[in-house]
Amino acid sequence: MSDNKMPPAHPFDDDKLREECGIFGVIGVTDAANFVALGLHALQHRGQEAGGIVSHDSDQGFNSARRFGYVRDNFTRHSLMETLPGPLSIGHVRYSTAGGKAPVIRDVQPFFGEFSMGGAAIAHNGNITNADALRRELIERGSIFQSNSDSECIIHLMARSLQRTIPERMEDALRRVEGAFSVVAMTSEKLIGVRDPLGVRPLVLGQVADGWVLSSETCALDIIGARFVREIAPGEMVVISDKGVESHRPFRPRKSRFCIFEHVYFSRPDSIIGGQSVYETRRQIGIELAKESPVEADLV
Numbered sequence: 001m002s003d004n005k006m007p008p009a010h011p012f013d014d015d016k017l018r019e020e021c022g023i024f025g026v027i028g029v030t031d032a033a034n035f036v037a038l039g040l041h042a043l044q045h046r047g048q049e050a051g052g053i054v055s056h057d058s059d060q061g062f063n064s065a066r067r068f069g070y071v072r073d074n075f076t077r078h079s080l081m082e083t084l085p086g087p088l089s090i091g092h093v094r095y096s097t098a099g100g101k102a103p104v105i106r107d108v109q110p111f112f113g114e115f116s117m118g119g120a121a122i123a124h125n126g127n128i129t130n131a132d133a134l135r136r137e138l139i140e141r142g143s144i145f146q147s148n149s150d151s152e153c154i155i156h157l158m159a160r161s162l163q164r165t166i167p168e169r170m171e172d173a174l175r176r177v178e179g180a181f182s183v184v185a186m187t188s189e190k191l192i193g194v195r196d197p198l199g200v201r202p203l204v205l206g207q208v209a210d211g212w213v214l215s216s217e218t219c220a221l222d223i224i225g226a227r228f229v230r231e232i233a234p235g236e237m238v239v240i241s242d243k244g245v246e247s248h249r250p251f252r253p254r255k256s257r258f259c260i261f262e263h264v265y266f267s268r269p270d271s272i273i274g275g276q277s278v279y280e281t282r283r284q285i286g287i288e289l290a291k292e293s294p295v296e297a298d299l300v
Contacts, residue, residue, distance in 0.1 A: 003186045007186040010108060014149040014270075015149070018191050019113075020046040020047065020095050020108075020125070021046055021047045021092060021093060021094055021095055021124070021125040021126075021216075021268040021275075022037035022040060022043030022045075022046035022047050022092065022093040022125065022216045022217075022220075023043075023091070023092050023123045023125050023182060023183070023184045023203075023215070023216050024036050024040055024042070024043060024090065024091050024184065024213070024214065024215050024216065024220055025089065025090035025091070025123075025184040025186060025191050025193070025213065025214040025215075025236065026039070026088070026089055026090075026184075026191070026208070026211055026212070026213050026224075027085055027088045027186075027190075027191040027211055027240050027241075028088075028209075028210050028211030028212060028215075028242070029087055029089065029208060029209055029210070029211035030087060031081075031085065031086075031087075031170060032086060032087050032089035032211070033084035033085070033089040033091075034053040034081060035052050035083060035089070035208065035213070036055075036090065036091040036223050037052075037053065037071060037075035037076070037081065037091070038220075038223050039091065039213070039215055039220040039222075039224060040053070040071045040075065040091045040092075040093050040225040041071045041072060041075075041217070041223065042165070042217075042219050042220035042222070042268075043093055043216055043217060043219075043220050044070060044071055044072075044093060044214060044267065045156065045268055046093055046095060046115070046125075046217075047092075047093035047095035047293065048069075048093070048095065048126050049068070049094045049095055049103055050066065050067060050068045050069065050093070050094045050103065050105075050107075050108040050277070051066070051067060051069075051070075051071050051075065051077075051092065051093045051094065051103070051108070052064065052065065052066035052067070052091060052092050052094075052108045052109050052110055052123075053061070053065055053084055053090070053091040053110075054084075054089065054090055054112060054121040054186065054187065055085060055086045055088065055089035056086045056087040056088045056089070056187075056188050057087075057117075058086070058188075058283070059085075060085060060086070060189070061085075061119070061188075062085075062119050063083055063084050064110070064112060064121070064289045065080055065083065065084060066105055066108040066109075067108075068082045068103065068105070071093065072144045072170075073087050073192060076088075077138050087211070088186055088188075088191060089186070090110055090121055090122075090123050090184045090185065090186045090191070090214075090250045091110065091123065091216065092108075092109035092110050092123035092124075092125075094107070094108055094109060095104060104147075104148070106146050106147045106148075107147045107148055107149045109122075109124065109149070109151060110122055110123040110156050110185075111121045111123075111147070111149070111151060111152055111154075112155075113158065113159060115153040115158065115159060115166065115169070117164070117165065117166060118166065118187055118188050119153075119187070119188065120158070120166045120170075120185060120186065121186050122143060122151070122154055122155060122170075122183060122184075122185040123151075123184050123185070124154065124181055124182070124183050124185070124199050125130045125183075125216060126179060126181040126182060126196070126201045126202070127150065127180050127198060128150040128151070128153060128154075128177050128178065128179045128180075129178045129179035130177070130178040130179065131150030131153050131179075134153045134157070134176065134177070135150075135153060138153065138156045138157070138160070141160070142179035143156045143160075145161070148231060149205070153177070154170075154173050154174065154177065154183070157172070157173035157176055157202070157255070158170055158172070158173045160240050160270060160275035163174060166185075166187045166190075167187075167190065167192055167239050167248075168190075168235070169171055170183075170185060170192060170194065170237075170252040171237065171248070174194060174196075174250070174251075175250065175251065176198075177198070178261040179194075179195070180194070180196055180200035180201050180259070181196045181200075181201065181282075182194070182195050182199070182202065182203040182216065183195075184203075184214045189241055189242070190239055190240060190241045191214060191240040191241075192237065192238070192264075193214040193232050193237070193238045193240075193241075194232075194236070194237045194238075195232050195233065195234050195235065195236055196234065196235070196251075197234055197235035197251040197252065197253070197254040198234060198254055198256060198257040198258075199233070199234025199235070199257065199258050200257055200259050201216075201256065201262075202216055202217060202258075202261065202262055202267070202273060203215070203216065203231070204216075204217065204218055204221065204228065204229075204230070204231050204232065205229045205230055205231070205232055205238065205245070206218075206221040206225040206226035206227055206228050206229055207226060207229055208221075208224055208225060208226035209226070212240045212245065213226045214232075214240075215269060216266055217271040217272050217273075218271045218272045218273075219267075219271040220267045222270070224235075228272065231274070232259075233248075233298065234254070235251040235252075235253060235254065236249060237250055238246070251275065262278075263278060263281045263282070264281075264282060264285065265284075266272050269282065278281030
């Protein structure tokens with residue numbers, strides 16, 4: 001081999017873990033977007049590329065802000081946060097898993113859509129494995145995509161649904177989706193959370209003051225002083241309004257396939273998953289590893 005000829009790259013050299021994003025939503029508190037900003041800061045380890053927040057106020061309607069970079073560098077400015085008023089808000093921190101290589105602001109979630117029964121915003125964590133097929137089908141039927149994200153398919157599927165309410169349209173859309181998804185969404189009056197039937201990605205429910213919280217991890221509940229209530233079950237949809245929390249099971253039950261990398265890589269050590277501390281799970285994994293592959297060392 002000549003000196004100026006490099007060997008071909010291994011096909012998996014750039015194969016990296018690209019599955020995590022963070023989602024967070026709050027309803028029933030004053031200036032909900034401030035709580036969302038704190039929650040996203042606690043979930044920053046799940047995505048450092050960009051972040052976005054959507055809020056709703058009865059006077060101003062829906063408002064959104066999407067920025068590249070860290071939450072602390074964008075969503076701590078009073079001038080920005082005062083543009084996101086209202087008692088209902090959702091947010092997303094992004095670690096790109098699909099779409100073009102060069103990041104563009106239109107790929108930053110949450111995504112927003114205006115339907116005949118009102119507006120809705122949606123933030124998604126996971127990978128939609130049939131996104132390419134869905135996108136081709138939707139474009140052939142006249143849909144116009146604004147981003148490269150596979151998550152935008154959900155909005156377009158909702159737009160084409162014949163169901164009468166936004167939660168029903170979301171159910172209809174997510175039945176078409178294959179792969180992993182945890183979703184937080186909002187209408188002008190409701191906060192919605194959904195986990196896929198396999199429960200691949202986490203989603204938890206909390207309570208803060210008189211309001212409710214949905215989060216990827218429990219560590220984001222702690223930062224706003226929220227009380228952990230429970231995990232959203234695989235295949236469950238919760239719809240939260242001033243009437244409380246309603247639970248629905250729109251999908252056929254399947255055996256859970258929770259992602260082990262949430263325990264070993266994605267989640268923050270101080271989060272709780274399945275009633276178990278992530279830190280303690282990792283410590284126990286280390287104990288088992290030491291038993292299986294012992295070495296003569298004082299410290300590893």
